[in-house]
Amino acid sequence: xxxxxxxxxxxxxxxxxxxxxxxxxxxxxxxxxxxxxxxxxxxxxxxxxxxxxxxxxxxxxxxxxxxxxxxxxxxxxxxxxxxxxxxxxxxxxxxxxxxxxxxxxxxxxxxxxxxxxxxxxxxxxxxxxxxxxxxxxxxxxxxxxxxxxxxxxxxxxxxxxxxxxxxxxxxxxxxxxxxxxxxxxxxxxxxxxxxxxxxxxxxxxxxxxxxxxxxxxxxxxxxxxxxxxxxxxxxxxxxxxxxxxxxxxxxxxxxxxxxxxxxxxxxxxxxxxxxxxxxxxxxxxxxxxxxxxxxxxxxxxxxxxxxxxxxxxxxxxxxxxxxxxxxxxxxxxxxxxxxxxxxxxxxxxxxxxxxxxxxxxxxxxxxxxxxxxxxxxxxxxxxxxxxxxxxxxxxxxxxxxxxxxxxxxxxx
Numbered sequence: 001x002x003x004x005x006x007x008x009x010x011x012x013x014x015x016x017x018x019x020x021x022x023x024x025x026x027x028x029x030x031x032x033x034x035x036x037x038x039x040x041x042x043x044x045x046x047x048x049x050x051x052x053x054x055x056x057x058x059x060x061x062x063x064x065x066x067x068x069x070x071x072x073x074x075x076x077x078x079x080x081x082x083x084x085x086x087x088x089x090x091x092x093x094x095x096x097x098x099x100x101x102x103x104x105x106x107x108x109x110x111x112x113x114x115x116x117x118x119x120x121x122x123x124x125x126x127x128x129x130x131x132x133x134x135x136x137x138x139x140x141x142x143x144x145x146x147x148x149x150x151x152x153x154x155x156x157x158x159x160x161x162x163x164x165x166x167x168x169x170x171x172x173x174x175x176x177x178x179x180x181x182x183x184x185x186x187x188x189x190x191x192x193x194x195x196x197x198x199x200x201x202x203x204x205x206x207x208x209x210x211x212x213x214x215x216x217x218x219x220x221x222x223x224x225x226x227x228x229x230x231x232x233x234x235x236x237x238x239x240x241x242x243x244x245x246x247x248x249x250x251x252x253x254x255x256x257x258x259x260x261x262x263x264x265x266x267x268x269x270x271x272x273x274x275x276x277x278x279x280x281x282x283x284x285x286x287x288x289x290x291x292x293x294x295x296x297x298x299x300x301x302x303x304x305x306x307x308x309x310x311x312x313x314x315x316x317x318x319x320x321x322x323x324x325x326x327x328x329x330x331x332x333x334x335x336x337x338x339x340x341x342x343x344x345x346x347x348x349x350x351x352x353x354x355x356x357x358x359x360x361x362x363x364x365x366x367x368x369x370x371x372x373x374x375x376x377x378x379x380x381x382x383x384x385x386x387x388x389x390x391x392x393x394x395x396x397x398x399x400x401x402x403x404x405x406x407x408x409x410x411x412x
Contacts, residue, residue: 007031007127009321010147010160012134013167014042017293017310019116021164023062024318026125030325033158034120035149039131042117044110046272047192048218048226051112053094053101054394055308058315060101067115073107074219076205081375084210084254089375092389104304104393106205106218106226108194112307132156137163137176137289143330144177144288162321162330163289166310169277171295179281179291186276186300188212188361190228191239193271195261197225208254209371212363215254225261227251230361233275240268247271276300276357278350284343285335292317297346300353302360308394309346316341345397352391352399374408384408 009025011018014036022032036042051059059065077095082088094103105112120126131151138146138157146159165173174181197219205218214230229251231239239247248262265271279298284291293310320338324330359371378385384407390396400408 004157004159005033006146006159007033008161008325009033009164010035010158010162011164011166012036012147012173013165013293013295014128014130015166015168015293015310016113016116016307017314018164018166019113019120020058020062020311021166021292021314021318022120022126023116023123024314025321026123028318028322028325030125032126033160034126034128035132035134035147035158036128036130037133041130042110042113044108044113045192045274046108046194047228047274048106048194048220049109049112049307050218050304051105051107052305052308052392052394053097053104055311056101056103056105058311062119064115064119065105067118068105068107068111071223072111072221073105074203074221075103076106076203076219077103078203079205079207081207081209083372084208084213084215086372089209089372090379090385092385092392094389094393096386097389097393097395106220108220109307111221134167134172134176137173140288142287144286147173161288162324162335164317165289165291165295166293167295169279169294169298171279171291173289174281174291174295177286177289179283179286181279181281184278184280185233186278186357187233188230188357189233189276190274190301191231191271192274193227193229193265194220194224195227195258196264197223198258198260201225201257201261206255209360209368209375210254211365211368212361213254214360215251217255217258225258227258227261228274236273244268274301278353280350283332284339285332287332288330290317290335290338297343297350299346299349300357302356303349303353303392305349305392305394309349312345312394313338313342348391348397348399370409377408377410381407 008030009032011034025032079092081090132149134147136148165171208215216228218226220226252259277298284296292313317338324334
């Protein structure tokens with residue numbers, strides 16, 4: 001790599017939103033550099049992930065769903081919510097949505113990213129550079145005009161008309177821009193496992209809620225299931241001190257049907273960790289720079305919209321950048337349209353995530369009782385159920401109104 005190069009768009013971070021933005025920009029004839037700090041290539045988390053209808057629509061438009069191996073993904077329509085030790089509370093059925101995106105796709109992140117990475121490698125005008133760590137911004141007066149990176153021990157300069165920070169919740173680009181942010185680490189995260197699919201496990205997802213306890217069990221392709229279990233952040237030593245058998249016994253007590261799958265769990269190295277973080281920057285754009293994905297709006301995973309919102313960011317930003325390139329204006333004011341388009345949806349989802357964390361994760365018996373009654377009310381009230389489904393599916397940005405909340409609490 002030369003010590004000084006010039007591109008139209010420099011994208012920091014090689015995640016899904018970054019990759020889709022690169023494809024869209026290249027389709028308009030732009031030269032794109034995708035820069036990632038990991039020298040040994042992609043580092044996808046070992047867990048399951050949900051693609052919602054809004055994300056599926058974008059990937060399908062780019063022809064990226066066709067490359068997914070059928071045996072490694074699950075098309076899931078129904079999710080059953082149960083009270084731990086009690087009855088089923090509500091079933092959320094994506095099958096009521098309009099075809100063809102009336103389902104979710106559950107897969108490993110590496111499975112979903114594989115066809116995107118192949119497309120990036122094949123597309124003229126795109127160069128993905130691994131092992132490029134951003135150490136500073138190139139500035140022209142007050143405007144960002146590129147990035148300084150270290151690669152193979154050498155400092156290099158990449159000039160660009162616009163720099164895109166798609167580099168995660170801890171975004172070095174956001175830090176380098178001096179954008180102040182509220183970063184909230186939720187008190188709980190999730191232990192994650194991928195295990196062999198137990199006999200008779202159907203196509204539906206299962207979700208169990210209790211007192212400061214949540215277990216999710218989702219199908220993951222033909223041969224696996226994805227499990228996630230709520231656990232206090234920073235408290236893993238207590239979990240491991242109790243022993244693997246105690247952990248397996250607790251999960252089996254919640255859902256006895258997963259006992260055969262847990263026989264394959266033989267060590268703590270099989271148990272991953274998914275932290276829960278919310279990021280609220282004061283701004284998403286600066287002169288010559290813009291943030292996307294978790295760098296702009298990390299969400300609580302309860303809303304299951306993380307990568308899906310990054311995809312929405314990519315589509316919206318591509319349209320705004322097209323106008324910026326037409327007039328040669330990459331000022332904060334010119335880029336602000338992207339933030340105006342996208343921030344309201346992020347605010348709605350972040351508020352929803354906070355509400356879900358408060359009610360779903362609670363150890364308070366009264367709050368837990370209210371949560372369960374609201375779930376039961378949703379089961380009886382189809383309009384309420386559909387409104388929540390549309391929000392989580394990424395098809396609406398209309399949260400529950402005051403009247404909706406009154407109806408949801410009517411069973412109390």
